[in-house]
Amino acid sequence: MKCSVKAPAKINLSLDVLDKRSDGYHNVEMIMTMVDLADRIDLTKREDGRISIDVSEGFVPVDERNFAYQAAALLKKRFSVKAGVHIYITKRIPIAAGLAGGSSDAAATLKGLNELWGVGLSVEELATLGAEIGSDVPFCVYGGTALATGRGEIIEPLPAPPPLWVVLAKPPIGVSTAHVYGGLDVNTIQHAKTSEMIDALKRQDGQAICHLLHNVLEGVTLKLHPEVAHIKEQMQRFGADGVLMSGSGPTVFGLIEKESRVNRVYNGLRGFCVDVHAVRLIRLGEACLNTDKDDML
Incomplete structure (x- = not known):
């Protein structure tokens, strides 16, 4: 099997x-x-x-x-x-x-x-x-x-977000999650508007989702790794509707509503960053599982 x-x-x-x-x-x-x-x-x-x-x-x-x-x-x-x-x-x-x-x-x-x-x-x-x-x-x-x-x-x-394109860009560095969390001062951070993001998802409001993107770890990582900040700045300049670092980094993603703008963002980043991907959000639940006695789909 x-x-x-x-x-x-x-x-x-x-x-x-x-x-x-x-x-x-x-x-x-x-x-x-x-x-x-x-x-x-x-x-x-x-x-x-x-x-x-x-x-x-x-x-x-x-x-x-x-x-x-x-x-x-x-x-x-x-x-x-x-x-x-x-x-x-x-x-x-x-x-x-x-x-x-x-x-x-x-x-x-x-x-x-x-x-x-x-x-x-x-x-x-x-x-x-x-x-x-x-x-x-x-x-x-x-x-x-x-x-x-x-x-x-x-x-x-x-609810899944509305149909959006996603451009991912990762600089050639590693980030220590423990180090990032260690540099976070919970008493001074600006907290995310979680309930508002949930409401935007329920309304299928792509513009609001892009506006409400927030990651409290981002400030720590951007200070430690200026190249992450540079990718974020360039992604915004090339026209992504919403830009954020994922997790503790170093990958930055841009949400893009119009397909016509995807290539501009993707190609602009490829000019100085090798690890770039243009993908879509997954609209339907879980990953696909295939089983077969002889081979796989």
Whole structure:
């Protein structure tokens, strides 16, 4: 048996930090949605009980540091699964980009193995399991658009945004999420207008969504990495309707209402940034899962 699962990237339409918890995490309010830039997870059942992993991109670990590997190991141990799996990840989502690529790979692996191994868990049970791997994994299990609270693991589905183009641009740098959170002063930040963003989604008001984009981590990252600020400035100059950094960065995304403007923004950024993608928001819920005894769709 084999199965193939798409693992879409996410962006934050808003990201707010409320306070720091006693466990070291922060309480957050995040509105996240998925875009149609996705990794592909190919899962092949092994009869020897082993978990093995290969990745198309050489900079991604192929051991227990990999979130997909962790997802398989957790599911196997928790439910005493005797079978093993070979995981092959075709990477399209930029690595360490603030787009939840690793978390989405883990979520896709959980959903795929739930079918391949016949574990029979509900989406809610898979999301709860995913929270043990990372804060973004539960959202990636559910997919679509949602409000995430707690440390990110409490998910409330929201209406999908109206049809918008998205241009993603990632500079060739890495950003430490822990360092960014460490540089955040919760007492002085300007908080996101989360409830207003939710209302804009319900009204399908693209202009309001672009206007309300907000990420409290952005100020910290822009100070640490001026190249991120430069990408944001250029994306605005080239005509994106709304521009924001995703997660803790360094990827910046631009929302664009008119398709005629997409190429201008994309080509303008390609002049000085290699890792640029023009994609669409995902309008329908979850990533696609295909299973077949012989091959994959």
